[in-house]
Amino acid sequence: MSHSHSLKIYRRRWHLVVTFAVIFLPFLFIFGFTKYAGIQTSTVFIDLGASLLRVFSAYAASVFLAMILVLLINGRRFENFFLPVLDVLQSFPAFALLPILTVWFGPGNLAAIFFLIATMLWPILFSALSSIRMERKDLEEAAVIFGARGTKKLISFTLPMALPGLVMGSIVGLGEGWEAIVGAEIIGVTPGIGNFLNTAAVKGEYQILAFGIIALLLFLFTLNKLIWLPLLKRSHDYSHE
Amino acid sequence: MTTPMNDEFAIVASGLDHVFIADDGKKTDAVKDVSFSVRRGEFFTILGPSGCGKSTLLRILAGMIEPTKGSVKFPAGHEPQNISMVFQSFALFPWLTVYKNVEFGLTMREVPKHDQKRLTEEHIKEMGLEGFEQSYPKDLSGGMKQRVGIARALAISPNILLMDEPFSALDAFTAENLRKDMLSLWLRDTITIIMVTHLIDEAIEMSDRVLIMTPRPGKVEIVLPVQLDRPRNKRSKEFFELADSIARYVKI
Ligand SMILES: Nc1ncnc2c1ncn2[C@@H]1O[C@H](COP(=O)(O)OP(=O)(O)OP(=O)(O)O)[C@@H](O)[C@H]1O
Ligand SMILES: [Mg+2]
Numbered sequence: 001m002s003h004s005h006s007l008k009i010y011r012r013r014w015h016l017v018v019t020f021a022v023i024f025l026p027f028l029f030i031f032g033f034t035k036y037a038g039i040q041t042s043t044v045f046i047d048l049g050a051s052l053l054r055v056f057s058a059y060a061a062s063v064f065l066a067m068i069l070v071l072l073i074n075g076r077r078f079e080n081f082f083l084p085v086l087d088v089l090q091s092f093p094a095f096a097l098l099p100i101l102t103v104w105f106g107p108g109n110l111a112a113i114f115f116l117i118a119t120m121l122w123p124i125l126f127s128a129l130s131s132i133r134m135e136r137k138d139l140e141e142a143a144v145i146f147g148a149r150g151t152k153k154l155i156s157f158t159l160p161m162a163l164p165g166l167v168m169g170s171i172v173g174l175g176e177g178w179e180a181i182v183g184a185e186i187i188g189v190t191p192g193i194g195n196f197l198n199t200a201a202v203k204g205e206y207q208i209l210a211f212g213i214i215a216l217l218l219f220l221f222t223l224n225k226l227i228w229l230p231l232l233k234r235s236h237d238y239s240h241e
Numbered sequence: 242m243t244t245p246m247n248d249e250f251a252i253v254a255s256g257l258d259h260v261f262i263a264d265d266g267k268k269t270d271a272v273k274d275v276s277f278s279v280r281r282g283e284f285f286t287i288l289g290p291s292g293c294g295k296s297t298l299l300r301i302l303a304g305m306i307e308p309t310k311g312s313v314k315f316p317a318g319h320e321p322q323n324i325s326m327v328f329q330s331f332a333l334f335p336w337l338t339v340y341k342n343v344e345f346g347l348t349m350r351e352v353p354k355h356d357q358k359r360l361t362e363e364h365i366k367e368m369g370l371e372g373f374e375q376s377y378p379k380d381l382s383g384g385m386k387q388r389v390g391i392a393r394a395l396a397i398s399p400n401i402l403l404m405d406e407p408f409s410a411l412d413a414f415t416a417e418n419l420r421k422d423m424l425s426l427w428l429r430d431t432i433t434i435i436m437v438t439h440l441i442d443e444a445i446e447m448s449d450r451v452l453i454m455t456p457r458p459g460k461v462e463i464v465l466p467v468q469l470d471r472p473r474n475k476r477s478k479e480f481f482e483l484a485d486s487i488a489r490y491v492k493i
Pocket of ligand 1: 261262263269270271289290291292293294295296297298439
């Protein structure tokens with residue numbers, strides 16, 4: 001009999017060891033390489049930090065927006081009208097927005113964040129919606145007959161139902177988000193890791209370019225290993241009876 | 242048909258019709274002119290072949306489906322918010338532990354905290370789920386899952402318990418055990434039970450009266466009393482005779 005606990009996966013010893021190693025690996029790597037290549041360590045951290053800040057604030061905003069939209073759309077009569085509209089919006093290429101956003105907000109963080117939201121919102125929204133639409137009718141009947149109505153239903157039924165989709169969508173969304181931010185930073189949003197890579201490429205410093213790419217990979221691997229994989233496993237476990 | 246509202250009854254259904262209209266406009270008479278009343282404390286069974294409208298009828302009684310025509314009435318003290326349900330598919334919330342599943346209806350009804358705790362523990366114990374409080378539904382066998390389903394349904398102290406083929410998804414031994422447990426709970430607590438089944442033996446073993454439904458449209462064929470002494474011997478002559486006569490009314 002498994003007495004699963006919500007944090008059990010974080011408690012296993014090997015997981016702690018891996019976590020520890022995996023957090024320090026990218027840092028050690030960046031530190032070592034910058035010393036070796038004779039670049040200032042702090043500029044790399046600033047670049048990485050700037051990208052990180054953009055991606056995560058845009059991610060938080062996207063999740064918030066997606067949840068609001070999910071709660072507004074789900075089960076309403078206009079659902080069938082609304083979904084095709086959202087689908088058209090989602091197919092609009094976010095990069096096409098970048099010039100306008102840069103004119104409005106200047107080539108800084110704000111433009112980058114709005115651009116990222118336009119990229120990340122859709123996978124998060126659509127997978128959260130689909131995990132609710134796949135919902136088993138009997139679960140909803142049970143929720144309602146045992147008294148889950150209105151806000152109570154949203155909190156104790158709709159949200160838990162949407163959670164697996166939210167996690168799945170987050171993984172996809174963040175992947176697309178990193179792709180987009182590196183692209184935007186190569187085009188001109190500064191500072192940022194894309195900027196760093198572009199500068200290295202333009203100057204012909206291929207060693208530094210390779211190092212930057214490896215550092216980014218290591219970093220993303222860390223995030224996945226630490227946060228998303230355990231969450232995905234958990235949300236999957238608890239969405240199946 | 243009108244039935245006089247009387248304290249004797251827990252629920253009175255009159256002239257219920259339900260028509261499903263599919264996306265292509267095709268109409269299904271799932272329930273057609275169904276009237277019956279269930280007495281307080283009665284074990285009432287709705288029996289019929291697949292697709293005859295049993296689940297639809299049960300959901301109309303629960304207030305989950307609005308009937309196209311007709312009405313469902315409850316005498317004072319038997320308000321519809323005190324209706325509870327057990328599902329064929331268990332319908333446990335996979336993200337909640339056994340304890341939280343049983344507690345769900347009490348939390349939603351904002352029952353005082355200490356009563357929530359007492360009632361939840363009481364029903365967990367009653368259904369033999371002690372030691373499994375912190376397990377998740379996915380870790381339980383089918384029989385245990387349905388025990389959680391029943392504990393969750395009884396925890397809110399319902400006036401009327403609706404059960405939609407509660408034992409159909411279980412193996413024969415588990416189902417037999419659970420039927421026995423269910424019967425002794427019902428005998429002890431005198432709660433009104435309306436159960437849907439497609440098994441004649443199950444209907445005879447458990448109920449006071451059996452309503453037999455006929456498909457397309459879903460109409461009442463007949464309502465028969467089961468006048469055998471409890472506990473009922475499934476191998477007795479009377480049992481077989483009744484099963485035979487019920488079988489004659491069941492049309493596919
Ligand atoms: N949501 C729906 N939309 C359209 N038709 C439906 C819907 N639900 C049920 N029906 C139809 O109504 C009829 C009665 O269905 P119902 O589920 O009430 O039957 P049942 O007696 O419970 O069957 P089973 O023994 O298979 O559970 C069936 O013909 C079914 O196909
Ligand atoms: Mg059914």
